[in-house]
Amino acid sequence: MDLRFTDEEIAFRQEVRDFIAKELPAETRERMVAGRSPTKQQVVDWQRKLNARGWAAPEWPKEHGGPGWTLAQRYIFREELQQAPAPSPLGFNINMCGPVIIEFGTEEQKKKYLPRMLNLDDWWCQGFSEPGAGSDLAGLKTRAVREGDHYIVNGQKTWTTLAQHADWIFLLVRTDPNAKKQEGISFLLCDMKTPGITVRPIITIEGGHEVNEVFFDDVKIPAENLVGEENRGWDCAKFLLGNERFGQARVGASRERIRRLKVIAQESMDGGRPLMEDPDFRRKVTEIEVELKALEMTVMRVIATESKRKDKKPDPATSVLKIKGTEIQQMCSELLMKAAGPYAWADGDPDEEEGSNEVDVAPDWAFGLAGVYFNWRKQSIYGGSNEIQRNIMAKAFLGL
Amino acid sequence: MDFDLTEEQRLLQDSVARLLGDKYGFEQRKAYMKSADGWSREVWSQYAELGLLGLPFGEDEGGFGGGPVETLIVAEQIGRYITLEPWMSTVVIGGGFLRHGASQELRNELVPQVASGEMLLAFAQVERQSRYDLFDVATTAKKDGDGWVINGRKGYVVHGDSADRLIVTARTAGGQRDHKGIGVFLVDAKGPGVERRGYRTVDGQRAAEVEFSGARAVAVLGNPEDGLPLVDQVVDECIAALAGEAVGAMQAAHDMTIDYMKTRQQFGRPIGSFQALQHRAADMLVALEQSRSMSYFAAMSAAERNPAERRKAMAAVKVQIGRSARFVGQQSIQLHGGIAMTIEYAAGHYFKRLTVNDAMFGDADHYVRYLSETGGLVAAA
Numbered sequence: 001m002d003l004r005f006t007d008e009e010i011a012f013r014q015e016v017r018d019f020i021a022k023e024l025p026a027e028t029r030e031r032m033v034a035g036r037s038p039t040k041q042q043v044v045d046w047q048r049k050l051n052a053r054g055w056a057a058p059e060w061p062k063e064h065g066g067p068g069w070t071l072a073q074r075y076i077f078r079e080e081l082q083q084a085p086a087p088s089p090l091g092f093n094i095n096m097c098g099p100v101i102i103e104f105g106t107e108e109q110k111k112k113y114l115p116r117m118l119n120l121d122d123w124w125c126q127g128f129s130e131p132g133a134g135s136d137l138a139g140l141k142t143r144a145v146r147e148g149d150h151y152i153v154n155g156q157k158t159w160t161t162l163a164q165h166a167d168w169i170f171l172l173v174r175t176d177p178n179a180k181k182q183e184g185i186s187f188l189l190c191d192m193k194t195p196g197i198t199v200r201p202i203i204t205i206e207g208g209h210e211v212n213e214v215f216f217d218d219v220k221i222p223a224e225n226l227v228g229e230e231n232r233g234w235d236c237a238k239f240l241l242g243n244e245r246f247g248q249a250r251v252g253a254s255r256e257r258i259r260r261l262k263v264i265a266q267e268s269m270d271g272g273r274p275l276m277e278d279p280d281f282r283r284k285v286t287e288i289e290v291e292l293k294a295l296e297m298t299v300m301r302v303i304a305t306e307s308k309r310k311d312k313k314p315d316p317a318t319s320v321l322k323i324k325g326t327e328i329q330q331m332c333s334e335l336l337m338k339a340a341g342p343y344a345w346a347d348g349d350p351d352e353e354e355g356s357n358e359v360d361v362a363p364d365w366a367f368g369l370a371g372v373y374f375n376w377r378k379q380s381i382y383g384g385s386n387e388i389q390r391n392i393m394a395k396a397f398l399g400l
Numbered sequence: 401m402d403f404d405l406t407e408e409q410r411l412l413q414d415s416v417a418r419l420l421g422d423k424y425g426f427e428q429r430k431a432y433m434k435s436a437d438g439w440s441r442e443v444w445s446q447y448a449e450l451g452l453l454g455l456p457f458g459e460d461e462g463g464f465g466g467g468p469v470e471t472l473i474v475a476e477q478i479g480r481y482i483t484l485e486p487w488m489s490t491v492v493i494g495g496g497f498l499r500h501g502a503s504q505e506l507r508n509e510l511v512p513q514v515a516s517g518e519m520l521l522a523f524a525q526v527e528r529q530s531r532y533d534l535f536d537v538a539t540t541a542k543k544d545g546d547g548w549v550i551n552g553r554k555g556y557v558v559h560g561d562s563a564d565r566l567i568v569t570a571r572t573a574g575g576q577r578d579h580k581g582i583g584v585f586l587v588d589a590k591g592p593g594v595e596r597r598g599y600r601t602v603d604g605q606r607a608a609e610v611e612f613s614g615a616r617a618v619a620v621l622g623n624p625e626d627g628l629p630l631v632d633q634v635v636d637e638c639i640a641a642l643a644g645e646a647v648g649a650m651q652a653a654h655d656m657t658i659d660y661m662k663t664r665q666q667f668g669r670p671i672g673s674f675q676a677l678q679h680r681a682a683d684m685l686v687a688l689e690q691s692r693s694m695s696y697f698a699a700m701s702a703a704e705r706n707p708a709e710r711r712k713a714m715a716a717v718k719v720q721i722g723r724s725a726r727f728v729g730q731q732s733i734q735l736h737g738g739i740a741m742t743i744e745y746a747a748g749h750y751f752k753r754l755t756v757n758d759a760m761f762g763d764a765d766h767y768v769r770y771l772s773e774t775g776g777l778v779a780a781a
Contacts, residue, residue: 001409001469002402003700134432255778282772290719290775297693303401315447319682320689393685394678398658 002299009072016080022068023049024086032085032302033260034175034364035336035372037210039124040165046087047120056118057094059243064102065118075299082252091247092124092161093117097170098237099243102229113168113189125192126213127157127171128237136185137172138181138234142216144173144188146223146230151175151188155194157197159382163199163212175230187233195291196220196258205376206242206371208348213222240385248383249325251296257332258289262326264365265339275339288331296323319393337373345372403696409473411500411711412466415450416477421441425480429604432484437562438606439484444517447487454515456495461511467660468637468702472644472695477714478635479648482753486520486559492641494521496634497567500620501584510565517720524554525631532762534569535579535629539612539680541570541624546586547619548572548624550593553610554725559610563589567629568612583624584631585617599625603756604749634770635761639714640698641713644758646725647695650688653732657681660736677735684731687724694720715767722764729754 005013028042038046049099050056051065058074060066071075081088081295089095098117101109116122127311133140163169169190176184196219202211228236262285265276275281298317305317337344343366380386393400405413423443432440447453451473457463466468471492478487478716494514499687500508511612513519530536531717539552550570559730566587574581593615596608622630658681661672701713729751740747756763771777 001405001697001699003696052666104740180728258778259780262776262778266780278770279772282776283768284770286768286776287719290771291690293697293777294690294694294720295717297697298690301403301693301696305702307446308404315688316691321687323686366424387679390682391675393682394675397685398672398678398681400672400678400682 003346004033005072005076009076013076013080016077017300019053019055020080020084020086021051024084028226029084029086032087033256034258035368038087038163038387039055043087043090044120044123044165047090051119056089057098058089059095060098060102064098064114073301075303078247079252082250082254085256086106089304090123092126092166092170093120093122094242095247096240097124097168097189100227100240100307102169102238104125104187104236108224109189109227120188123162123165123300124166124170125160125163125166125214127169127190129159129322131158133387135236138185140172140185143177144175144186144221148176149223151186151221151226153188153190153216153221155216155217157162157214158202159209160199160214161210161213162213163192164201168192169214170227172237175233179218179231180236185232185233185237186230187227187236188221189227190221198344204375206374208375210369210375212226249295249299249321250329251292251299251325253296254292254328256287256327257329257336258285259290260287260340261332262338264336264369267363267365268339268341268343271343274349275341281339284335288316288328288335289330290326295321295328298324319389319397322383322389323380326386329379330376333373333376337369337392340369344370401603402491403471405473409469411475412470413477416452416474417480419450420477420481420483424483426749428751429484433600433604436605438600439533439562443483444485448487448515448517450489451515453491453517454511456492456499457511457515461507462515463511468640468699471637471641472699472767473703475610475641475644476648476651476695477495477646479650479753479757480652481514481637482604482649482652482749486522486562488520488638488641489523489559490514492638493523494565494567496637497521497584497630500631500633501627502619504753506586506619515759519565520559520610521565521567522557524557524560524566524587526556527552527554529576532766534635534761535628537569537571537583538575538576538625539568539570540597541568541583541585543572544616548617548620550585550612550617551589552612554612555609556601557596557608557610558601559606559662560589560610561596561606563608565589565618567608567621568592568617569627571620579628581625582631583601584621584627585624586619586621587612587615591618603753605610605756608725632707632711634716636710636714638687638700639700639718639761640695642757642760643691643698643717643721644710646721646754647688647692648726649750649754649757650691650725651723653728653754654684654688656747656750657684657732657735660665660739664737668689671735680731684728687727691724692722709776712777713772715771715774716777718758718762718767719764719771722758722767723760725754725758726764 028038054067057066057076060067101113110268130140144151144153169192171188172185173188174184196217198215200213201209266274268275269280298320302317343362346362435461436685452465454463455466459465527538541548541550568585568587570583572581572583592615595611598608601607626728662670699715704710732747733751736747
């Protein structure tokens with residue numbers, strides 16, 4: 001048992017850190033430090049810088065443009081991006097659709113889509129959830145009927161994150177309504193410019209436009225855009241949902257938030273002294289730091305066992321990552337909001353460029369913290385709600 | 401980064417698990433508890449044979465040559481069976497003081513006796529007013545010729561009743577709560593000026609209230625004018641071992657609970673089929689796995705050279721494991737229902753040990769305060 005990073009890994013961390021320090025635009029970083037999401041253009045520019053360096057897709061195999069890193073290197077890379085903070089490689093491209101195409105796609109599909117994904121020439125979005133299929137994803141109803149060389153798709157997707165930016169969508173559709181629910185599903189790729197697609201914004205509680213409804217009305221998708229076999233799309237979905245085992249822990253992101261929290265709590269006054277000097281507040285921060293340390297060690301365990309694992313059976317520690325990772329991030333967002341005190345309450349979507357309440361009504365450091373708190377309640381819902389995670393744990397690991 | 405055990409470590413784990421599996425059934429444990437010592441001399445001699453009593457000492461001095469990971473391995477098994485022998489007191493704490501504080505001569509004399517099981521040690525540190533502060537020492541040590549004379553009273557001296565030697569913190573200079581002026585002394589437990597009253601603790605272990613009136617120290621451990629860093633170091637190593645013990649006990653309590661949920665029938669089906677209980681069991685597993693991770697962090701940090709960093713790491717370990725032990729302990733009783741309230745059922749005994757384990761050398765609340773006062777784990781940016 002040796003629980004330290006190797007010298008090579010430590011040197012690699014420095015290399016990543018230096019790269020970020022040199023290449024990350026200050027505006028992108030400042031925007032993210034303030035708790036706001038990077039703009040589309042900032043994400044695209046950064047992804048292209050990473051791509052130029054060969055780092056656009058940490059998890060992809062070398063032959064498809066990945067850097068050929070070990071699990072530890074991938075973890076270090078992502079942790080450094082989160083801590084900087086810098087945008088992560090676009091998840092829809094790099095961690096969702098890309099790996100599915102690499103695993104199940106044809107040679108033509110790989111050639112056509114992967115390089116454009118790496119360079120963010122195409123922004124992808126995910127068409128999985130539907131109004132009637134959330135946690136019970138396999139209950140989806142969007143129908144695709146084969147007609148000659150095409151599928152004709154009708155139905156509705158929802159919670160489609162950043163569909164307003166997207167050039168392409170990957171989606172699950174029902175191709176056999178008579179089969180058992182998991183067995184009649186297919187995985188399709190669709191150009192967002194195809195006639196019959198309508199994107200409608202969903203404004204979330206903090207006022208931001210992040211998610212959308214996407215309607216399909218007799219949308220013609222070429223049959224060559226089917227990934228894998230018809231009616232075997234559930235295999236792709238399971239692969240996609242299961243292949244990123246430590247992505248939801250976001251240890252680096254929480255560490256960055258705690259750092260920020262300590263800065264803000266030093267600025268914010270309470271009882272005639274900085275809030276950070278209040279023993280009760282400090283203890284709350286400490287409790288989170290401890291949870292985060294334990295989570296970090298759990299991530300290390302997952303990395304160490306994953307890199308040796310031959311079967312694909314999940315480790316009980318992996319389920320901890322989603323639950324604890326999201327709980328910790330939510331606690332950070334709550335303490336950040338509380339630290340701002342009354343100055344947390346100026347409303348306005350932190351991601352809106354125009355028309356928001358961003359005037360001199362509050363100190364810069366306080367702006368948008370409440371919005372992030374409200375927005376981050378999503379974390380324990382998406383990606384398999386934390387209750388679904390507990391169901392999985394009870395069944396898969398405890399045999400209940 | 402590698403979390404796998406070496407072949408030797410696996411052998412160690414297997415041999416301890418085999419011994420305790422054989423010797424530490426619930427009924428056997430009850431019998432040991434009722435015996436005169438309150439634990440088993442037979443099991444103790446088998447510990448010696450397996451090398452567990454010489455675990456942290458170098459092979460050149462007749463020890464096993466183990467480090468923090470070996471200690472963690474043994475501690476976890478000890479937690480699984482909530483054993484009663486004075487291993488923590490003698491080997492982890494006593495061994496720690498011998499390794500870090502004893503003269504070569506004293507080591508030569510005592511290490512072979514500890515490793516063979518003839519010499520039992522106990523740590524006399526707690527006082528009425530000290531609570532969890534290691535530096536709060538009213539017991540005095542006065543220079544007398546070339547020796548030291550101890551006066552004062554120590555409480556909750558774990559396994560103090562059967563110990564051959566007591567390791568005593570005593571003030572050589574300064575005020576009661578000064579960090580400087582604390583010495584660590586080895587005292588013959590059966591010698592003049594030492595009066596012991598042994599008692600059983602709620603977790604089935606033994607402890608003693610010890611009165612020192614003019615007791616002469618047989619040796620000094622470390623610097624008698626500035627022994628607190630030594631105490632901190634040994635206690636930190638013990639905290640790492642306690643973390644392992646807690647993980648073993650939590651694992652056993654959790655396993656027991658899951659088994660019960662699969663067999664206990666109510667409303668015509670196993671209670672484990674109810675989602676409210678499944679989710680609680682899942683949360684227990686989260687707490688257990690986070691604790692296991694933290695026990696590795698503890699083993700890793702036990703050898704940290706910077707004392708301030710080491711203390712902070714162990715504080716974090718105490719917080720996380722203490723909170724988890726409380727949750728897993730309480731919920732293992734709750735999910736069982738009434739059966740776990742009986743003294744004839746094992747779950748309650750794990751719960752009691754986990755409760756005491758949290759409080760040893762300071763509970764989670766104590767260390768949240770400590771950590772929050774020392775800047776926490778993440779630097780501001």
